[in-house]
Amino acid sequence: GAGVSQSPSNKVTEKGKDVELRCDPISGHTALYWYRQRLGQGLEFLIYFQGNSAPDKSGLPSDRFSAERTGESVSTLTIQRTQQEDSAVYLCASSFGTYGRSYEQYFGPGTRLTVT
């Protein structure tokens, strides 16, 4: 069956450029999450969506980061004016629900972003 997919798998961009990262969750999953993982580090929560709304944006590191979700499906994470410290793997996950029952999250393979 189809899992969570992310595109592109790798992205190399120049400092100052904007990038868009895409996530296609598992069909029927209402919750979608974005994480950042720097080399050798743990997962850093960025934002999550319940349906198309984002109740918690507190993890976004700066106003250069934004995300949207449409049709309770695909989500896009946009990073404007990229900086070298943005270089990381960006992971997307989806689940049936969120708080309380702690529904299992299914992760995509990630997008490796390199800012030169």
Next chain:
Amino acid sequence: LAKTTQPISMDSYEGQEVNITCSHNNIATNDYITWYQQFPSQGPRFIIQGYKTKVTNEVASLFIPADRKSSTLSLPRVSLSDTAVYYCRVPNAGNMLTFGGGTRLMVKP
């Protein structure tokens, strides 16, 4: 906030049982505890989840004491392929589903 604390790294040998303990002192009443495994260049994947006492599946066991302020992931008879990072996760206030720093398990021959 329900923060988690777990050892940064552990070493073991093939065939041994490995126990990784995670502390989560501020866990909320309704929170479940979930453990994930992550191999290099892959996203984390679910291993096991529990609320209290003991849960066992084909991969691992999870032990949760009565106060639920900690949990222990038990991997029986590890092999080289169990070398990975293991994350303990609990929800916290504001629905921010935090992953801790993880425990890097190295299984040696």
